[in-house]
Amino acid sequence: MESTLKELDGESVLDLEDKTGVGGGVRDVYGEDKASEDQLITPWTVTVASGYALLRDPRLNKGLAFSEEERGVHYLTGLLPPAVLSQQHQEKRLMNILRQYQVPLQRYMAMMDLQERNERLFYKLLIDNVEELLPVVYTPTVGEACQKYGSIFTRPQGLFISLKERKRILEVLKNWPEKSIQVIVVTDGERILGLGDLGCQGMGIPVGKLSLYTALGGVRPSACLPITLDVGTNNQKLLDDEFYLGLRQRRVTGQEYHEFLDEFMAAVKQNYGEKILIQFEDFANHNAFELLAKYRTTHLVFNDDIQGTASVVLAGIISALKLTGGDLQDHTYLFLGAGEAGTGIAELIALQMTKTASIPVEEARKKIWLVDSKGLIVSSRKESLQHFKLPWAHEHEPVPDLLNAVNAIKPSVLIGTSGVGRTFTKEVIEAMASFNEKPLILALSNPTSQSECTAEEAYTWSEGRAIFASGSPFAPVEYDGKTFVPGQANNAYIFPGFGLGIIMSGTVRVHDDMLLAASEALASEASEDNYAKGLVYPPFTNIRTISARIAANVAAKAYELGLASRLPRPKDLANFAESCMYTPLYRNYR
Numbered sequence: 135m136e137s138t139l140k141e142l143d144g145e146s147v148l149d150l151e152d153k154t155g156v157g158g159g160v161r162d163v164y165g166e167d168k169a170s171e172d173q174l175i176t177p178w179t180v181t182v183a184s185g186y187a188l189l190r191d192p193r194l195n196k197g198l199a200f201s202e203e204e205r206g207v208h209y210l211t212g213l214l215p216p217a218v219l220s221q222q223h224q225e226k227r228l229m230n231i232l233r234q235y236q237v238p239l240q241r242y243m244a245m246m247d248l249q250e251r252n253e254r255l256f257y258k259l260l261i262d263n264v265e266e267l268l269p270v271v272y273t274p275t276v277g278e279a280c281q282k283y284g285s286i287f288t289r290p291q292g293l294f295i296s297l298k299e300r301k302r303i304l305e306v307l308k309n310w311p312e313k314s315i316q317v318i319v320v321t322d323g324e325r326i327l328g329l330g331d332l333g334c335q336g337m338g339i340p341v342g343k344l345s346l347y348t349a350l351g352g353v354r355p356s357a358c359l360p361i362t363l364d365v366g367t368n369n370q371k372l373l374d375d376e377f378y379l380g381l382r383q384r385r386v387t388g389q390e391y392h393e394f395l396d397e398f399m400a401a402v403k404q405n406y407g408e409k410i411l412i413q414f415e416d417f418a419n420h421n422a423f424e425l426l427a428k429y430r431t432t433h434l435v436f437n438d439d440i441q442g443t444a445s446v447v448l449a450g451i452i453s454a455l456k457l458t459g460g461d462l463q464d465h466t467y468l469f470l471g472a473g474e475a476g477t478g479i480a481e482l483i484a485l486q487m488t489k490t491a492s493i494p495v496e497e498a499r500k501k502i503w504l505v506d507s508k509g510l511i512v513s514s515r516k517e518s519l520q521h522f523k524l525p526w527a528h529e530h531e532p533v534p535d536l537l538n539a540v541n542a543i544k545p546s547v548l549i550g551t552s553g554v555g556r557t558f559t560k561e562v563i564e565a566m567a568s569f570n571e572k573p574l575i576l577a578l579s580n581p582t583s584q585s586e587c588t589a590e591e592a593y594t595w596s597e598g599r600a601i602f603a604s605g606s607p608f609a610p611v612e613y614d615g616k617t618f619v620p621g622q623a624n625n626a627y628i629f630p631g632f633g634l635g636i637i638m639s640g641t642v643r644v645h646d647d648m649l650l651a652a653s654e655a656l657a658s659e660a661s662e663d664n665y666a667k668g669l670v671y672p673p674f675t676n677i678r679t680i681s682a683r684i685a686a687n688v689a690a691k692a693y694e695l696g697l698a699s700r701l702p703r704p705k706d707l708a709n710f711a712e713s714c715m716y717t718p719l720y721r722n723y724r
């Protein structure tokens with residue numbers, strides 16, 4: 135293997151033309167702008183693919199943006215129509231087309247098509263139109279895409295590892311074309327958003343999450359690996375569906391499941407090393423807590439539904455204090471839903487109170503109440519409660535449902551993490567508004583169909599007094615001559631910056647204090663202008679800058695805790711974070 139230094143766009147990159155490579159030399163690629171050393175685990179290969187192969191490689195293809203000169207040198211003449219467009223012009227053209235599609239799933243498919251055809255243009259489009267395109271590549275549309283994945287599937291965008299690959303998961307990992315992976319998002323598809331068990335069709339979620347790692351957090355696309363573990367599905371509709379893409383068997387559980395997961399986790403570490411970030415996504419409660427507890431001491435793992443959601447919601451609450459008044463410990467919190475998101479958020483709120491109000495965690499927890507499908511979680515139910523609910527079983531008489539719990543507890547903050555839509559009824563919201571001047575109402579379940587209430591319902595039923603945010607996006611609402619802008623309390627604000635902070639600092643373990651650091655960074659981003667509209671989160675338009683600040687705060691905490699291995703510590707972490715970010719501008723090929 136010979137290597138020569140080559141200049142591309144004034145940036146030096148290693149040009150490794152791998153003559154022994156698979157597939158005639160069109161292998162790994164370039165375009166890793168301003169990557170940090172840590173991001174460069176192995177040198178890049180600048181493969182000079184030419185002609186048709188150049189057009190067919192999504193990482194290299196620029197479509198009509200190839201210049202006359204490039205077309206001449208790289209044997210593209212005649213393979214493209216004569217017009218030469220700039221990247222901006224291509225963007226304009228694509229947005230025009232996308233806006234003509236009325237059906238959200240059509241937009242999703244068009245975006246996936248673009249990602250498979252021209253990766254840089256995909257990310258440029260997503261970054262420049264983030265508020266408009268997030269609902270397309272992410273919640274709510276990605277939920278529908280997973281439900282219909284069997285029908286719309288064209289090309290695999292991630293790695294499918296099924297029970298059939300038992301005892302050879304390492305081999306399967308080696309089939310993935312990219313070698314220097316920094317982050318994996320993995321699901322077993324058992325609890326896809328609030329839509330339940332979608333089996334191996336959950337793949338849309340890791341794919342969507344990782345495109346946000348790149349678009350929102352600047353992690354280069356080639357370092358991202360979406361994985362779906364197919365351990366069967368208990369969704370009978372899918373098992374009966376002629377187009378279902380996964381194993382046709384019921385889920386394995388117990389030892390069989392855990393051995394499979396163990397093999398996977400060991401193989402990942404063996405193949406990618408200690409510093410690979412593994413994000414667990416949309417596992418069912420009964421596995422999510424256990425997997426996190428089991429692997430958090432041996433692997434660099436992060437559960438987005440427990441930890442990412444907790445961090446974004448804590449940020450929203452801290453930010454909302456500017457509108458509601460009082461400190462975190464002056465409020466009373468009531469959750470509908472006591473699963474990963476609910477108990478994860480509750481625990482992080484309590485942890486923050488121990489830091490800011492110096493109260494013991496037991497006392498902090500007493501300000502937080504949870505309702506599950508059997509009513510308020512109280513001490514008399516202890517015998518039958520799952521372990522993750524036990525810290526919330528306070529002394530109280532039994533209360534059968536949410537409305538009665540609201541009236542009994544009189545919370546100032548109501549948080550929906552139930553996965554069940556329309557459960558914040560008119561009576562519930564009216565009750566919240568009857569004893570709070572500004573009730574904070576967070577309807578977090580995804581996608582939109584599972585949201586506990588709509589933005590319009592929250593504002594209308596509270597007579598314009600609610601401060602509202604939701605997991606999936608809602609449009610602004612006019613009420614009584616005023617425009618209210620709901621916030622999107624979605625972990626998308628957190629995980630891209632959080633992950634970037636970990637990667638750029640070489641952090642080896644996730645610590646809860648790093649989640650608090652992310653929350654604090656995000657909470658400080660909402661402006662007076664946002665508050666005037668009732669918005670407790672900053673808009674997504676500026677998300678890359680926000681992600682850099684989150685990354686910096688997370689990395690700073692990791693250094694403080696002695697968990698960051700990149701030395702010396704960069705002086706200005708925010709600048710460093712920005713300098714590490716992938717940008718999707720085209721490069722000139724000479």
Ligand SMILES: O=C([O-])CC(=O)C(=O)O
Pocket residue numbers: 273326327328416438439579580605624625
């Ligand atoms: O994917 C999202 O929009 C947020 C999330 O993690 C979930 O709902 O499971």
Ligand SMILES: [Mg+2]
Pocket residue numbers: 327415416438439
């Ligand atoms: Mg999730």
